[in-house]
Amino acid sequence: MKKKLIATFLVAVLMVTTVFSASGCSSKKADGKTHITMLQYKPEAVKAFEKMEKEFNASHDDIVLEIESPNDAMTVLKTRFIKEDPPDIIGIGGDVNFSNFVDAEMLMDISDFEGLSLIKDAYKEIDKNLEFVPTDGVYAVPYVANAAGVLYNREMFEKNNWEIPTTWNELMDLCKTIQKSGTLPFYFGFKDTWTCLAPWNALACGLAPADVCRQVNKGETKFADEYDDVAEKMLELLPYGPSDPFAYNYNDACTAFANGESAMYPIGSYAVPQIQSVNPDMDIDSFVMPACDNADDNILNSGVDFQFSVTKDCENKEAAYEVLSFLLEDSTIQTYLDDQNAVPCKDKEFQLSPALDGMLSYINEGKMTDYQDHYYPSEMAVDAQIQTFLLDGNVDKFLKKFDTDWLRYNRDIIRKVQEYEEKGGK
Amino acid sequence: MKKKNKVAANTNWPVTILLFAGCLTVIFPLYMAFVIAFKKPSEMTNDIAGALSLPKSWSLENFAEAMRVTDFWHSFGYSLMITLITVVLAILIHSLAGYAIGRSMAKSKFFNISYLYIVSGMFVPFAILMMPLVKQTAQIGIDNWFGVIVCYLVFYMPMNVMLYTGYLKNIPIALEEAAFVDGASTWSTYWRVIFPIMKPMHATVAVLTALGTWNDVMTPLVIMSGTGANTLPLAQLTFQTQFGTNYNLAFASYLLALLPILIFYLICQKQIINGVVNGAVK
Amino acid sequence: MNKKLSRNRTFLIIAIPVLALFFSFNTLPLIKGLMYSFTNFRGFGSYDWVGFRNYIDLFTDARVGKSYLFTFKFAILATIVTNVISLILALGLNSKIRAKSALRGIYFIPRILGGLVVGYIFGYIFTYILPAITGHGSMLSNTKTAWIAIVIVAAWQSIAQTTLIYISGLQTVPEDVYEAGAIDGATGWQSFKSLTFPLIIPFFSINMVLSMKDFLMVFDQIMALTKGGPAQSTESISYLIYNNGMGGGQFGFQSANAVIFFIVIVIISVVQLTITGKKEEQL
Numbered sequence: 001m002k003k004k005l006i007a008t009f010l011v012a013v014l015m016v017t018t019v020f021s022a023s024g025c026s027s028k029k030a031d032g033k034t035h036i037t038m039l040q041y042k043p044e045a046v047k048a049f050e051k052m053e054k055e056f057n058a059s060h061d062d063i064v065l066e067i068e069s070p071n072d073a074m075t076v077l078k079t080r081f082i083k084e085d086p087p088d089i090i091g092i093g094g095d096v097n098f099s100n101f102v103d104a105e106m107l108m109d110i111s112d113f114e115g116l117s118l119i120k121d122a123y124k125e126i127d128k129n130l131e132f133v134p135t136d137g138v139y140a141v142p143y144v145a146n147a148a149g150v151l152y153n154r155e156m157f158e159k160n161n162w163e164i165p166t167t168w169n170e171l172m173d174l175c176k177t178i179q180k181s182g183t184l185p186f187y188f189g190f191k192d193t194w195t196c197l198a199p200w201n202a203l204a205c206g207l208a209p210a211d212v213c214r215q216v217n218k219g220e221t222k223f224a225d226e227y228d229d230v231a232e233k234m235l236e237l238l239p240y241g242p243s244d245p246f247a248y249n250y251n252d253a254c255t256a257f258a259n260g261e262s263a264m265y266p267i268g269s270y271a272v273p274q275i276q277s278v279n280p281d282m283d284i285d286s287f288v289m290p291a292c293d294n295a296d297d298n299i300l301n302s303g304v305d306f307q308f309s310v311t312k313d314c315e316n317k318e319a320a321y322e323v324l325s326f327l328l329e330d331s332t333i334q335t336y337l338d339d340q341n342a343v344p345c346k347d348k349e350f351q352l353s354p355a356l357d358g359m360l361s362y363i364n365e366g367k368m369t370d371y372q373d374h375y376y377p378s379e380m381a382v383d384a385q386i387q388t389f390l391l392d393g394n395v396d397k398f399l400k401k402f403d404t405d406w407l408r409y410n411r412d413i414i415r416k417v418q419e420y421e422e423k424g425g426k
Numbered sequence: 427m428k429k430k431n432k433v434a435a436n437t438n439w440p441v442t443i444l445l446f447a448g449c450l451t452v453i454f455p456l457y458m459a460f461v462i463a464f465k466k467p468s469e470m471t472n473d474i475a476g477a478l479s480l481p482k483s484w485s486l487e488n489f490a491e492a493m494r495v496t497d498f499w500h501s502f503g504y505s506l507m508i509t510l511i512t513v514v515l516a517i518l519i520h521s522l523a524g525y526a527i528g529r530s531m532a533k534s535k536f537f538n539i540s541y542l543y544i545v546s547g548m549f550v551p552f553a554i555l556m557m558p559l560v561k562q563t564a565q566i567g568i569d570n571w572f573g574v575i576v577c578y579l580v581f582y583m584p585m586n587v588m589l590y591t592g593y594l595k596n597i598p599i600a601l602e603e604a605a606f607v608d609g610a611s612t613w614s615t616y617w618r619v620i621f622p623i624m625k626p627m628h629a630t631v632a633v634l635t636a637l638g639t640w641n642d643v644m645t646p647l648v649i650m651s652g653t654g655a656n657t658l659p660l661a662q663l664t665f666q667t668q669f670g671t672n673y674n675l676a677f678a679s680y681l682l683a684l685l686p687i688l689i690f691y692l693i694c695q696k697q698i699i700n701g702v703v704n705g706a707v708k
Numbered sequence: 709m710n711k712k713l714s715r716n717r718t719f720l721i722i723a724i725p726v727l728a729l730f731f732s733f734n735t736l737p738l739i740k741g742l743m744y745s746f747t748n749f750r751g752f753g754s755y756d757w758v759g760f761r762n763y764i765d766l767f768t769d770a771r772v773g774k775s776y777l778f779t780f781k782f783a784i785l786a787t788i789v790t791n792v793i794s795l796i797l798a799l800g801l802n803s804k805i806r807a808k809s810a811l812r813g814i815y816f817i818p819r820i821l822g823g824l825v826v827g828y829i830f831g832y833i834f835t836y837i838l839p840a841i842t843g844h845g846s847m848l849s850n851t852k853t854a855w856i857a858i859v860i861v862a863a864w865q866s867i868a869q870t871t872l873i874y875i876s877g878l879q880t881v882p883e884d885v886y887e888a889g890a891i892d893g894a895t896g897w898q899s900f901k902s903l904t905f906p907l908i909i910p911f912f913s914i915n916m917v918l919s920m921k922d923f924l925m926v927f928d929q930i931m932a933l934t935k936g937g938p939a940q941s942t943e944s945i946s947y948l949i950y951n952n953g954m955g956g957g958q959f960g961f962q963s964a965n966a967v968i969f970f971i972v973i974v975i976i977s978v979v980q981l982t983i984t985g986k987k988e989e990q991l
Contacts, residue, residue, distance in 0.1 A: 044667040070651050071663030075954060079648045081752035082557050083564040100957050104753025191835075191849060193937055246938050247835050247846035248472075251671060255472055274670035277467040379956030381940065388939035391851075408765075412748060442805040448797075449814050451864065455829045456817060462828075474836055523726045526719040534716075540723060542978075547734045549921055549973040553949045554966035557744075557751065557959070558737035580733040583726075585918065589873070592910035596880040612718040630876045634869060641822060659822070666824065673828055680822045687820050692813050695872075 034319045037066050039080070040091030041073035042306065048339035056326050063319045081106065088314040089323060094142065094304030095374045099130045101309070102139050103413070108310040109137030113321055115328045116141060122366040123345040126304055129211060130374060132413045133420045139309055141324055144333075144342035146305040147286070147359050148202055148268030148371070151275075154283040156183070156263050164287045164358065166295035168233070175240040178263050186237060187262035188245035189253030190390065193383035199237060199266040199289070200386055201371040203230045205299040206291030213375040216406060217417040223406065224399040231395045233291060237266070238390060246391065250274075258282055269341055270305075272355045287358040300362035303370040305342060380409040463488055463677040470673070492679035496661035505658040506686070508571055508646075509639045512578045516635045517628050520583055524590025525616055529599075531591070541591065548584035552644065560648050570653045574646055578639050586631045593627040594620075629697035633690070640687045658683050738970075745964035750957040762964035771940070772948065772965060776972075779944045782855055782862075783923035790863045790870050790919050791912075797867065798874030799900070812875075819868035827932025830861050834933075851941040854934055858942060862929045866922060870915050877911030878904070913984030917977050924973055945969050 040049060046069040053067045068087070070076040074097060080086050086106075092098060101107050110116070116124070116138060123142035128134070157164075160181060165171040175185040189195045207229045215221045241262075242248065248256070251274070257265040258278035265271070272284055288300045308327065310320050326332060333344050334351075341353040343363055352360070362368060376382045385405070389398035407414065457478075462470075464481040466488075471477060492498070527544075530537035563573035597620065605615040643659040651660070662683070665676035745762055749755035766772050801812050818826075834857050835846045847857040881904055889903045905912070927946040930936060936943035936951070945965065953962025 042668070043664055044670070068652075071660065071666075072647060075647060076651045078751045078954075079557070079560045080652065082561050083569065083652075085564065085652070096957075100750060101753070104750060106753050191934075191937065193935060244845050244849055246849035247839075249831065249835075250669075251673070252472055252835065254670075255470055259471060261472075270669040277670070277672070278470050280468060377957060379952035379958045381936075384936060384940045387937060391939050437806055438804050441800045441803055442807075445797075445800050445805060445811050449811070452814050452817050455821075455826075455833075458829050458832070459821070459825050472836060474840055477832065477836070519726065522722050526722040530716070530719050537719070537723070540727060543727075544730055545981075546974050546977075547730060549977060550734065550738055550970050551925060551946060551949060551966045553946070553953055554741035554963055554970070555734070555737040556954070558740035559733065561740075562733075562737060576729075576733060580730055583730060588914055588917075592914050593876070593880065595910050596907070612715045626876050626879050630872060633872065637819060637869075641820065662822070662824075671824075673824075676824055677828075680825045683822070684817070684820050688813065688817065691816050691820075692809060695812055695816075695875075696809065 031064075033062055033064050034316045035064050035066065036089065036316060036319050036323050037068070037087040038089040038091060038308075038323070039068045039070070039073065039077055039087040040306075041077075041093065042091070042340070043069050043071050043073070045069065045336065045340055048336050051335055052327065052332055055332070056323065060322065060326075063322055065323055086311045086313060088311060088316065088320050090309050090311060091143070091306060092309070094127055094130055094140070094307050094370070096130075096377060098127075098140065098307070098309070099132055099375070102130075102135060103132050103416075106312055107139045108312045108314060108317070109139065110141070110310055110321075110324075111138040113138075113141065113324060115321075115325050118328055118347060119345050120347045120366060122368060123304055126370045127307065129214070129370065132217075133416050140304075140307040141309075141328070142304045142345035143306045143308060143327070144304075144336065144340070144344050145302050145368075146268055146270050147343055147356055147363065147368075148198060148270075148301040149266075149286045149288040149359055150202070151257070151265045151267060151269075151271065151284055151286045151355070152358075153257070153260065153263055154285045156260065162263070165290050166298070167290050167293055169293065171290050172236070179240065184242060184262040185240040186264050186266060187248070187253045187256045188238075188241040188266075189248050189250040190245045190387055191247060191249040191252075193381070193387045195250050195253065195267060196386040196390065197371075197373045197383050198268060200230065200234060201373055202266065202289035202301045203233050203291045204372045205301045205369045206289070206297055207233070208372070210369045213372070214417070216403075217410065217414050218421055219414075219418065223402045224396075227399055227402065228395060230291075231389065231398060234386070234390065235393055235395070246387065254278065268301075269353070269355055272341055272353070284355045285358045286355060288362055300359055300368040301371060302343065302363070302368035303374055304345065307345075377409050380405055459677050459681065462674055463681050465674055467672065467674055488674050488678040489682065492665075492675045492682065495664055495675065496658065496679055497656065498658075498661075498682070501656045501658045501661040502686075504571060504655050505640060505683075508574055508578075508657060509636050512575050512582075512639050513632050513636050515575070515579055516582055516586055517631060519579065520586035520631065521590050521621065521624060521628065522616070523583070524587045524594065525620060527587060528591035528594040541587070544587050545584045547580075548588075552581075556644070556648055563649055570650050571646075571655060573649050577645055577649065578635075578642075581645075582635050582638060586635065589631060589634075590624065590627060593624060597623060625697055629694040633694045636690055637687060640683075741963050742967055744960055745967050747960045749960040749963075751954070751959040755960065758960070762961045763968070765961060766964055766968060771943070772945075774940075775943045775945050775948050778855065778942060779924055779926065779946075782859060782926060782944070783920055785856075786859045786862050786866070786923040786926075787916065787919040789859065790866050790923075791915055793863070794867050794870035794915070795874055795912075797871045798878060801871065802875055802878045815871065816868045818865045821865070823928045823932045826861060826865065826929070830857075831933060848934055849938050851939050854938055854942050858926070858929050858933055861933060862923060862926060865929070866919065870919060873911055873915050873918075874908070877908040881907045909984060913981060916984065917980050920980065921973060921977060924969075924976075 049067045049069055053065055056065045074092075077087075077090065077092075119142055123145060124138070127138075127140050127142055131139075162174060162177065163170075165174050178185040204227070208226045209215065212221070212223070212226045216223060238245065250271075253265065253267075254271055254274045255278050256262060258275045266289065269286060275284065276282060288298050290298055292298050308324055310317070314320055328346060330346075330348065333346060336342065337344060337350055337352070341355060343352065343356065344350050356363070373382060382402075385398065385401065389395070461478070461481060464484055466481075469476075469482060523544075527537050527541050531541050559577060560569070563569045563577075566573075568576065601619055601623070602615050605619050610618070641659055643663065646657045646660045647663075662676065662679050665672050665679065746757060746759060747755045748758050797815065801808065801815070805811065831848070834848045838844075839846055847853040885903055885907065886899065889899050925946050926944045927950060930942055930944050930947045934942045936947055949962045949966050949969070952958040953966070
């Protein structure tokens with residue numbers, strides 16, 4: 001009898017809770033203010049954004065800004081889209097996700113936003129190139145970029161009088177010199193397949209056309225013709241790394257480089273915090289990957305790491321623009337930069353991290369190209385394919401599969417591009 | 427209990443020793459986790475001697491920091507609430523369903539098909555249900571901790587019903603018939619006779635269900651992430667960023683999360699040891 | 709007669725709400741998921757119907773075929789290893805030993821360690837410790853041995869649950885069965901084979917089905933240890949579904965994959981249950 005009572009009681013509790021929850025917890029308070037919600041994808045920057053949120057709300061009486069920095073933000077964002085409860089502003093990277101959002105018509109055209117004139121043209125170009133099919137309008141405000149080349153141990157280089165290489169041959173000679181001195185030239189973390197993309201992207205900047213993916217979509221060329229140089233140079237790097245680079249993951253490689261086991265590490269500036277957590281006093285600098293035979297042909301690999309877009313269904317465009325303007329203010333940008341090592345997209349001088357010294361001239365001249373992998377659909381697993389290629393060393397097999405897979409995974413996009421071309425580019 | 431007196435005399439020493447030796451396979455990884463949880467990131471190295479060495483100082487700093495970052499007590503509270511409610515409801519509802527189905531499936535086609543229908547639900551990959559469930563729970567308005575509980579009740583129903591019906595096969599129908607003869611209804615027979623007998627299985631189901639819900643990250647992530655509330659696994663995702671993982675804080679946090687469920691297991695498995703069936707048959 | 713009718717009626721009253729709940733939150737979403745499998749839905753935004761294109765792609769996709777082969781190979785080995793070790797362990801933990809609670813607690817810990825912890829520690833063991841001891845390379849970077857490494861870790865974690873179920877099962881074997889057997893002279897292996905095992909067959913079949921299903925759905929250990937590598941040799945079916953369906957934009961295609969996967973698992977489990985179901989005895 002007692003058990004039955006307990007059971008009935010619990011069922012009653014259940015019903016009551018249902019009634020309460022079913023009434024919906026997401027109703028906005030009727031306080032007469034405009035609410036702007038923003039979802040951004042870097043949980044590691046949560047402190048910077050909390051500060052920004054506080055400052056904005058303190059200085060704006062009529063708008064309330066709420067910033068969410070969830071873990072696994074892309075999955076959360078997709079659930080918000082499915083629930084038809086999208087945030088007003090999204091802070092995402094300039095990558096294939098952005099391309100997909102533009103293609104699926106989920107973003108608002110913000111070409112009338114004044115703040116856009118403050119952004120360096122090179123970055124606005126990069127965003128335009130991310131669109132599968134050139135679409136009228138501007139869909140994002142580039143905020144910060146990152147830079148990827150080769151990280152090196154400045155102290156070790158100075159002690160041994162090694163010079164920064166500016167051509168491919170100089171790099172190969174440097175590696176041989178380092179090897180003779182008993183240190184590993186490079187460390188690789190190829191067990192984590194995404195790290196294979198770091199040297200790949202850097203090499204492709206100098207060796208392949210920046211819009212090669214769009215050219216292939218148009219049917220004008222094949223990857224087998226454009227990426228062969230990149231693939232071969234990847235193979236040439238292997239002998240200068242650990243004997244089994246596929247056994248070590250990103251964290252192992254960061255730890256090894258931090259502990260001085262190698263002189264260089266071909267990865268982007270984003271890895272610096274992890275490396276410095278193991279060795280806080282390490283003096284790290286970077287140089288642009290010297291993929292070419294001529295020093296002037298080298299290009300810095302830099303892409304938009306963080307940008308803001310407004311979702312199509314946002315009802316308060318004016319308020320959203322207010323938020324964006326605030327975010328573009330110098331002090332706000334500096335808050336972000338101090339927290340994360342990054343390169344601002346705004347056309348102004350800012351204090352940058354010393355780990356970027358070797359690349360400053362390229363940054364200031366705007367001599368940069370986006371990451372090739374920003375155009376690769378993630379399901380094609382190019383990173384895993386590169387790893388497989390490095391394991392068996394067969395350039396032709398790899399590139400042939402690249403071409404075949406590309407056609408399969410990009411079917412719908414290729415169709416759209418070709419339709420666009422047929423209509424004469426309108 | 428004459429058993430207790432026998433234990434001392436009848437201890438099976440070879441087996442005991444073997445089991446202790448086997449413990450190494452668990453203790454060694456646990457030792458590593460422990461040591462890393464106390465170290466600082468600057469003490470991390472790939473060198474084996476360094477990795478296995480004891481930390482330079484035994485400060486609880488990592489644990490304190492981990493608790494701060496994950497908003498420990500709030501997240502813990504949500505995890506606890508969700509897990510407890512799910513376990514209680516699972517024991518009540520799934521055992522009832524198991525009883526109804528278990529006793530009828532031999533004779534009734536309807537119940538046989540119901541059994542297969544529910545059990546087949548176990549094989550539906552969560553990936554295929556995830557997005558539609560997100561939309562559904564949002565439409566009904568339960569895209570919060572309550573929706574998470576409902577989802578869990580449905581996910582664990584197949585396994586638990588399977589366990590209960592299996593257990594029922596070893597409970598003689600004679601027991602119920604005895605109660606019937608005394609004039610009891612099916613409902614009260616269940617609660618007074620069968621439910622208590624299934625205690626070891628209740629404990630098993632409690633442990634398995636609690637385990638599944640305590641460590642689960644996907645369901646809370648997609649269903650309740652917009653509510654500002656976190657469960658412990660959800661909060662622990664903070665340690666893994668795109669380009670860096672703070673293993674020391676993460677391990678400290680995981681060790682903290684391990685304790686409650688371990689304690690729960692130890693409590694439950696005492697119930698599993700003291701099986702009641704043995705006495706009932708007499 | 710009345711008793712029987714009211715008994716059946718009570719059972720129906722219990723079963724129907726439960727079935728309704730199950731239908732709403734399991735079958736309905738499944739049907740929606742099934743519908744998505746006929747589209748090129750990305751997980752958001754607009755999409756088009758593509759009919760059976762996804763299914764045709766599935767059957768001609770070498771990567772999907774490889775993932776099925778790997779997953780089956782893995783699941784069969786892992787199920788056998790796990791169940792054999794668990795049964796032995798359960799017998800051991802159920803017998804007259806010292807420190808029963810402590811030992812049972814310790815053997816349960818692998819199950820409650822999160823993926824991050826397991827991935828890091830076992831990654832370290834396979835990458836640094838084992839090579840130092842054996843002189844060979846890391847198991848995880850070799851396409852021939854990586855899958856075995858995952859079997860080891862998956863089994864390590866699953867043994868706890870399987871053992872728990874066997875222990876519960878062993879509790880249902882009444883003492884007098886052993887006593888009766890002892891009188892007839894049956895001990896040790898004989899006693900196990902003819903007395904214990906037949907009575908715990910329901911739990912054996914439950915464990916076989918659960919193990920097989922869990923290992924066929926392996927995802928956490930793949931994410932933690934190899935992320936599908938090296939050279940994409942350890943991509944499990946679930947890994948592809950989650951990675952490409954949720955993470956990538958292949959939601960529609962991977963939904964079709966999930967549907968096929970579901971059908972395959974159901975068939976396997978039904979076969980398993982039918983075979984072992986015939987042997988179960990009701991006391």
